[in-house]
Amino acid sequence: MGNDIIDSIKSLNKNAIIKILQYSDEKQQQLFSIAREMRNNGKFGKKVELRSVIELSNICSQKCNYCSISKDKDSFYTLEKESVIERISQLADIGRKTFLLQSGENNNKKFIENVAYCCNKSIEKYPDLRIILCMGNLSYAQYKLLRESGASRYILKFETSNSEHHKFCRPTDSIENRLNHIKMLIDLGFKVGSGNIVGLPEQTFENLYEDLVLINKIDLTMVSATRFISNPQSVFRIYENGDLNLTLNYLAILRILKPDALIPSTTSLASRGVNGQLNGLLAGCNTVTIHDGTPDEFQQKYSIYSPKRFYPNEQYCRDIVTQCNLQPVPYLI
């Protein structure tokens, strides 16, 4: 059965993949075990990248229906560049090497210049830092500036690949536009991350399969699948959370499809407890984000999933990695 699963996934066999997505119990455990083996025998073996996230600003020009970040203009914030550089230094001094600098989509000239300045200064001081940006759609010139400032990776999730479904979830953008931006980033030499959200309202198994086909087509270094979380302040608050097992199965399929990719186990996997990310690692993931970069007073204001989301600290991240018999490392690439 193991080889059948691998063959079906590698050949993108639609019917078989839709069945695999629905695996439970023993079959699901077998799927996870194959995914773990693919990861452990892949380029990075049993190493897991531990990165810190700094949420630079919650100002966003998009209006995704699953997010509430741009709802309350009174709570907008942007971190001062000095405070970002100081936070990176503090964490780099205790051994952190990979930083995810995340923000809403904001192409304000000064803001982008400040982010480039932070990347430049931090890399000047710590040449082996890895800076990952996740800042939405910007202009080619802005991506270029950021790339030249030393940021080496960029995450731009397409979220859902079906054109109509994309409009339903992200009415202020389009899949065509998103894919153009992913292409620009690849052309500029960024190592690019992308992926989808599993369990979005009105999403079908066909949609999930199409997302997989798209992921397989693009030259991605990092791939991801997060679970839809019903954010109580968003337009989609009336819908249930995405199914946890479906998301874990999707992650395992991604791992089998892309044995050498960086795949994050995210906080969206937490469910009735704090062990969701451990399950992600058991399904083949190999990166975990520590939420210790954003100053406490701003964390609640970065409300992509929900203001009440779980913020894993370093000890928690190290514990789940070692519990899975994996090795935490400061960077993979």
Ligand code: SF4
């Ligand atoms: S999900 Fe991202 S792009 Fe969409 S509204 Fe929220 S912060 Fe902006």
